[in-house]
Amino acid sequence: MTRAAETAPEPQVVLSARGLGKDFSGFTAVNNVNLDIHHARIHALIGPNGAGKTTVFNLLTKFLPPTRGRITLLGTDITAMKPDAVARMGLVRSFQISAVFPHLTVLENLRVALQRPAGLATQFWRPLSSLRRLDGRADELIEGLGLTPWRDIRAADLSYGRKRVLEIATTLALDPKVLLLDEPMAGMGHEDVHTVAEIIRDVARDRAVLMVEHNLSVVADICHRVTVLQRGEILAEGDYATVAADPRVRTAYMGSEA
Amino acid sequence: MIFGIPLQAFLGQLLVGLINGSFYALLSLGLAVIFGLLRVINFAHGAQYMLGAFVAFLALKFLGVPYWGALVVAPLVVGAVGALIERTLLSRLYDLDHLYGMLFTFGLALAIEGSFRWYFGASGQPYATPKALTGVFNLGFMVLPIYRAWVIVASLVVCLAVWALIEKTRLGATLRAATENPSLVQSFGINVPMLLTLTYALGAGLAALAGVLAAPIYQVSPLMGSNIIIVVFAVVVVGGMGSIMGAIVTGYLLGIAEGLTKVFYPEASNIVIFVIMAIVLILRPAGLFGKEG
């Protein structure tokens, strides 16, 4: 421990990547990425389209096997682990294209998320009504995220913004230590963006958040730290003001802000 | 003597393995070509192989078309029928789950094979080896029937030609690009549906060619296709359909493995390819040459 760390305790690093890289049949999509994600902090990953942000998410959550590098979650090396095991350890992601179970209702979507932690996922001999004991917690989350009027609507019939909120709700149902959100506000109207930003800020009080976001005013508003990715490599990192002032970042973003 | 097995028997089975391997290679090549672009597992591949043999048989019997003519005519006829089916029926299934294509071609195979069995009976019809290819080479340590040597050489040449066509020519490059991104290739002004039709015809034609090559060896029987197609599926699972060369190499390798099993442990020769498939799946789920995600 350095003296600086003792005097001003840095928030704890919960997820870190060292020298992370991914090649797709010869094409290097991600190269030499080092990241430290801290507890109770919101970390933004930004960069032009095709920079490799989603690929970094896929690597961190083990949906893709990294070609190079190591990943550590809560002190455990997870580089060789399976994605579902990583999720069970408390690293839960959302997807760039909203990922809900479309033919299930909002309530059922939440139940599915709650079933495994409650030990109610493998019973093939019990009736569906046995899932009712999850409804209390499910309704809490539904209410907390303002989805109560849609509780019994099929997810497919929700508006785009509400699908994203539902996805966040199911993610929160697992009470994850680290939350990875891939463009949670893409395609949302103004109102929804504000709501979701507040939700994320709230959620990050006692967990780490890493989010990909193109809406830079949201990033400026809620994120503690920003990493800029370009062509698979880290271009700059720091707080928003530092990064925004970086001339290389300005060049990279010129006309390519999507 | 090798491990107490007479050299003659060993080489004989090795040859049988190579012959079978030639057919596995030709058939899995056709399956891989079709799958590569259409994303359809062509269950009718065995039926098309059988059709090739029957076209040769009927053309000789009724029109006097000799073997060499059949080598050209059968792939053309079966390819044309394939193109027609692809255009009118199969192409309507592309937007659905790929499994529907498999189910459709399964039904097609049943209908074709059932019809031929009804009309010709289940037993095989002999097909004479062409004059120019009768006789044997005496290699000293074994006798090699000329026709078998021809099958091995011919299938190798065809396999390599198709591989070169797809991997080394502009047409092939277009095909591969269309596999990756059909809408992009379409926007370049290339007629992708036509490309799909031609690809299916090519695959069906390859199966028919294999059928003609097989006719003098295995006889011409309505069931010859359904017996081989499941083995070819296993070959394709082992090789992974991502690579044309992979399909070819795996076809020969497994044919030889099967032949050698006949020497050392004949009881298992029917299942050895399936056993190899199971082992490969356990050790290397994506297949030997596979990069499928």
Next chain:
Amino acid sequence: MARTSELPPATEPAPSAAPVMSRTLQLALLLGAAVLLIAAPFVMYPVFIMKILCFALFAAAFNLLLGYTGLLSFGHAAFFGGAAYFTAHAAKVWGWSPELALLVGVAGGAALGLLMGAIAIRRQGIYFAMVTLALSQMFFFACLQMPFTHGEDGIQSVPRGRLFGVLDLNDMTTMYFFVLAVFVIGLLIIWRFVNSPFGMILKAIRENEARATSLGYATAQYKLGAFVMSATLAGLAGGLKALVMQFATLTDVAWQMSGEVVLMTLIGGIGTMVGPLVGAGIVVGLQNQLATSAFPVTIITGLVFMVCVMLFRRGLIGEFAHSRFGRALGLRPPG
């Protein structure tokens, strides 16, 4: 990701449809079916009905996998035919009572399912179908060579014996109601399985596998669970068939049998509770009709396959549920 490798439901699965159907209608339909099934052996040839019941259970077991898990197996003949051999062997050679012989078949189906499933589950979609087909063909060749199956002859004259050592199953009526009871129990197991916490996860996996993974579900293991359950129930159907027909032969393990069960499910309606039963009735009835003629069933089977895939992907029951009449009856979930 848009075109995933697994079969999406051709129809809305029945479990979500059923609660929408009015209770009275449900009850009336069930009652009607019960009356028909109880009266059937007195008006029709009982062995024929029993054969249909066996295949209906087989198709329902298969549909548990295809319709509710989205996995297309082309190797279910191995479980059906394998169990038929095991049950026949236990009843004839070991002289076990029918219920125990049936259990042997069920256990055999489960074991085969675990073995085959563990290997096949390593590949997805179209490969999964090919792997199951190849593995069951391997089992076919094994059956051809193993002495206990008696090769081409099969196991003949399987005794039906006395149920629990008491009820003589050689009596046709007793046998029929025994078969009916097993059939109903099998269906109830399927119904419960589909409408259980486990079934819910299967449904979620089929709808969005990546999301299920990201929620911490080891999806392959859930699919394997469904595969084994399906194989076990297919084994129940196969064992039952051995007792009904009193023989077990290579026909039951051949790939054509795997194709037939796909067809039954497809005709009736993938992912519906009743569809596979209807499909089994149609296919077995058709085979019965053509049994005496020289016209090969495979031509019809093949054509029906093609027509179903081209025009009626929802199957008879699925199309009916989607029709205006079906909807009026509340057979389809809203939305």
